[in-house]
Amino acid sequence: MTSSNGISVLLVDDHPVFRAGLRAMLEAEDDMVVVGEAPDGETAIRQVRALEPDVTIMDLSLPGVGGLEATRRIVEIGVNTKILVLTMHTEEEYLFPVLDAGASGYVTKTAADRELITAIRTVAAGDVFLYPHAASLLLGRYKTPPGKDSSDPLYPLTQRERDVLTLTASGYSSTDIGRKLFISPKTVDTYRARVMHKLNLSHRSELVHFALRTGLLKPNSPP
Numbered sequence: 701m702t703s704s705n706g707i708s709v710l711l712v713d714d715h716p717v718f719r720a721g722l723r724a725m726l727e728a729e730d731d732m733v734v735v736g737e738a739p740d741g742e743t744a745i746r747q748v749r750a751l752e753p754d755v756t757i758m759d760l761s762l763p764g765v766g767g768l769e770a771t772r773r774i775v776e777i778g779v780n781t782k783i784l785v786l787t788m789h790t791e792e793e794y795l796f797p798v799l800d801a802g803a804s805g806y807v808t809k810t811a812a813d814r815e816l817i818t819a820i821r822t823v824a825a826g827d828v829f830l831y832p833h834a835a836s837l838l839l840g841r842y843k844t845p846p847g848k849d850s851s852d853p854l855y856p857l858t859q860r861e862r863d864v865l866t867l868t869a870s871g872y873s874s875t876d877i878g879r880k881l882f883i884s885p886k887t888v889d890t891y892r893a894r895v896m897h898k899l900n901l902s903h904r905s906e907l908v909h910f911a912l913r914t915g916l917l918k919p920n921s922p923p
Contacts, residue, residue, distance in 0.1 A: 706731035707824045710753040710781070712744040712770070714762050722757065722812075729817060741765030741773075748774050753781050754824045757816075758803070760787040760794060768794070768801055775802030775903075782823040786812060799905040805829030825873045828908050854914055856898040862916065864891040868904070869911035 709726055711719045711734060723734045736751050738744040741762045748756060756774065760767035771783050783803040787794065788810070798806055804823040807815050819829040854862060860881070867877045874885040874892075881888070896902070899910060910916075 706733055707755060707820060708733055708735045708751070708753045709820065710734075710736045710738065710744070710747055710751060710756045712738045712741075712747075712757060712762070712767065713759040713786075714739045722816075725813070725816070726820070732817075732820065739763075741767060741770030744770050745773055745777070748779050748781055749777065752779050755820050756781050756783045757786050757820075758783050760785060760789055760798075768797055771798070771801040771803050782826075784819055784823050784829065786816065799903075799909070802903050802905070804904060806831075822871065826904065827868065827871050827873060828904050829871075830908065854916075857895060861891050861895050861898070864888055865895050865907060865911060866916045868892055869908045869916065 706729075709732055711722050713719050713722070716739070719737050719739075723737070726732045726734055735753055736747045738747045739762075742765050744756065744758065744762075745765070747753075758767045758771055762770065765773075767785065767787070771785070774781065774783060782805075784805045784807060785794070785798050785803050786807050786809060788808065795806055805819050805828055807819045807829070815831075822829040857865065863881060864877060867880065872880070874888040877888045878885045883891075892907075896907070899906075901907060901910065
């Protein structure tokens, strides 16, 4: 659950020294607090149930239940925690399985000192955190085949719903989208829920997939 001290974070990694370093870095931020740690997937699942953190930082290489399976099981539980994968593995190896499992973002450990804080704030706000390179990988996977009418999947959506979809996939928060479209953040959330219902999507990451596949979102395009 959200801490009065800011974004509550659970750290899942089997290296205690690395976890200690992450804890020190995160707790130096005014809007973050580490509420728990877990050295393996099974413990992570129990900790998520008990603590309901806003964000769970998940390593993939864990003893016993691995990070990918732990992510799937946490998503199935239905606890409102956003899972941010932090791993040494390259995006080419694990990006698609991570997003399919329900994670909200992917950060490599080599970039943790520069990207992790931003990534945590991004996913805690309900958005997806991906590097531009990841968007390129997704485009390669979901590119519309030649000759297929790319506008067909958008047929159920109104123009306003398309606008909300595009801005959400681009990484904007509900507050930012509301400001751009001159509507309230709550109304943005309502439009987003309608989009996900109409498109039969379950996770925010799937909005990114859809936006790339239909051409609403271009890779390497900054917000």
